[in-house]
Amino acid sequence: MKPVTRRDFLALSAAAAGGYGLAQWGVSAWAQSLKPGEKFDLLIKGGDVVDPGQKLRGVRDIGIRNAVVAAIAPDIPVAAASRVVNAKGKIVTPGIIDLHAHVFPLGSAIGLPADELAPITATTTFVSAGDAGANNFGALKHYIIGQVRSRVYAFVHISSIGLAGYPVLEMKDIDYANVDAAAKCVAENADVVLGIKVRQSANVVGRNGLEPLKRAIQAAERSGTKARVMCHIGGVPGNIADLLDMLRPGDVLTHAFSGSGNNTVQDGKVVPAALAAKQRGVVIDVGHGGGSFDYTVCEPAIQQGFGPDVISSDIHASSGNSPGKPFMPWVMSKFLNLGYTLEQVVAMSTINPAKVIDRLPKLGTLQIGAPGDVSIFDLIEGPVKFVDTRKHEREGQRHLRPVHTIRAGRVFGGPPYFVPSTYP
Numbered sequence: 332m333k334p335v336t337r338r339d340f341l342a343l344s345a346a347a348a349g350g351y352g353l354a355q356w357g358v359s360a361w362a363q364s365l366k367p368g369e370k371f372d373l374l375i376k377g378g379d380v381v382d383p384g385q386k387l388r389g390v391r392d393i394g395i396r397n398a399v400v401a402a403i404a405p406d407i408p409v410a411a412a413s414r415v416v417n418a419k420g421k422i423v424t425p426g427i428i429d430l431h432a433h434v435f436p437l438g439s440a441i442g443l444p445a446d447e448l449a450p451i452t453a454t455t456t457f458v459s460a461g462d463a464g465a466n467n468f469g470a471l472k473h474y475i476i477g478q479v480r481s482r483v484y485a486f487v488h489i490s491s492i493g494l495a496g497y498p499v500l501e502m503k504d505i506d507y508a509n510v511d512a513a514a515k516c517v518a519e520n521a522d523v524v525l526g527i528k529v530r531q532s533a534n535v536v537g538r539n540g541l542e543p544l545k546r547a548i549q550a551a552e553r554s555g556t557k558a559r560v561m562c563h564i565g566g567v568p569g570n571i572a573d574l575l576d577m578l579r580p581g582d583v584l585t586h587a588f589s590g591s592g593n594n595t596v597q598d599g600k601v602v603p604a605a606l607a608a609k610q611r612g613v614v615i616d617v618g619h620g621g622g623s624f625d626y627t628v629c630e631p632a633i634q635q636g637f638g639p640d641v642i643s644s645d646i647h648a649s650s651g652n653s654p655g656k657p658f659m660p661w662v663m664s665k666f667l668n669l670g671y672t673l674e675q676v677v678a679m680s681t682i683n684p685a686k687v688i689d690r691l692p693k694l695g696t697l698q699i700g701a702p703g704d705v706s707i708f709d710l711i712e713g714p715v716k717f718v719d720t721r722k723h724e725r726e727g728q729r730h731l732r733p734v735h736t737i738r739a740g741r742v743f744g745g746p747p748y749f750v751p752s753t754y755p
C-alpha cells in the first residue's frame with residue numbers, strides 16, 4: 332500500500348475542511364488548489380479542451396480562481412465553484428491571441444475597440460500592429476491599453492504618427508521615420524511593446540524603397556531590448572528577396588500570403604529567400620485583412636513548406652467590412668479547411684503568438700497558473716464557403732463559431748453561466 336505523504340494529508344485536510352466530502356469526490360488534484368472554504372470563481376465544465384501549449388486534447392473541467400487557471404481535471408464538481416459555464420459539446424481553447432490587429436479607435440484612423448471585438452471573435456489578446464508611432468504611443472498606452480478589459484500589446488510604428496494619417500500613407504515622407512524616437516518609445520514601454528512595425532508596400536513607401544525597413548531594424552537594435560520588427564509585405568518595391576534577406580530571426584513577416592504582387596510565391600514557387608527566412612526563425616504571419624490573403628499564394632506555400640507560424644486577422648474598420656471576413660474564428664476556419672488539424676490551427680492562434688509576445692508566463696495555455704483567458708467555440712460540421720481577398724472561393728467542411736470569451740476568469744457580455752443550484 333502506498334504510504335500517505337504529507338502532501339496527501341494536506342490535500343485530504345483541505346478538501347475535508349472545505350466541505351467537499353471525500354466519500355463523494357475522493358482526493359483529487361483539483362481539491363489541492365482550494366484552501367478550506369474556498370471555491371473556484373468560475374468553472375468551465377465538460378468542454379473538449381484543445382491546448383497545444385501543453386499537448387492536451389480531451390474533455391476537461393477548468394477551474395479559475397483569482398484570474399488564473401487553478402485546476403484542470405476530468406471532473407470537478409459544480410458545487411466547488413461560484414459560477415459554471417456549461418461547455419459540453421464545445422471546443423475550449425486558451426484565449427485566442429491576434430498578433431496583427433488594429434485596436435486604437437480615435438487614435439488611428441482605422442482602429443476598432445478591442446472590447447467590442449473580444450466577444451464576437453473569442454479573442455482575449457490583441458496586438459496593435461503599428462497603430463501608434465512614437466508621437467502618439469502615449470495615447471494608445473493610457474487611453475486604450477490602460478482601460479480595456481482585453482489584453483493589448485503593441486508594435487510601435489517606425490512612422491512617428493503611426494497610422495493616424497490614413498488614407499495619406501505614412502512612409503511617403505521618410506522624415507516621419509525617426510529612429511531615435513522609435514527606439515526610445517520601445518525601450519520606455521518594453522512591458523507592452525514587442526517591437527517596431529513597418530509597411531513596405533510600394534504605395535506606402537513611395538520612392539523610399541527599403542529605407543523604412545532599414546530604419547525599423549535600426550530602431551529595434553538601438554532600443555537596447557530584444558525588439559522584433561513586424562514587416563508588412565504586399566506589392567513590395569524591387570526584388571522581394573532583398574527585403575526578406577534583411578529580416579532577422581524572431582522578426583515577423585506579416586501578410587505572408589498576400590497576392591498583391593511581388594509575393595512570397597512567384598510562378599507557383601515559393602521564392603528561396605522566403606524559405607530561407609522561415610528556416611532562420613523569421614515568424615510567418617497571416618495578417619489576412621481586407622487585401623492580404625490569397626489562396627493561390629497560400630496553397631502552394633503550404634505545400635512547399637512555407638506555411639504560417641501564426642494566424643492573425645489584420646482586423647480594422649475597413650477590413651472588417653470586406654468579403655473575406657477577417658475575424659479570428661473565420662480566418663482560423665480557413666486554415667482548418669486548408670489541411671491543418673484543429674490542434675495546429677489552435678496552436679497558431681494561441682501558444683505560437685504567445686511565444687512571440689513573450690511577456691507573460693503561460694500566456695496561450697491553460698496550464699495551472701496560466702492567465703484565466705479562455706475561448707469557447709462551436710465546431711460546426713457541414714458545407715461552408717470561404718472567399719479570400721482576391722475573390723477566390725473555396726468550399727470547406729467545418730468552421731468555428733465563437734460562443735464565449737473569458738478574460739481573467741470573467742465572461743464577456745451578459746451572464747451566460749449558471750450558479751451551481753441551477754446547473755442543468
Ligand SMILES: [Zn+2]
Pocket residue numbers: 431432433460620645
Ligand atoms: Zn494591419
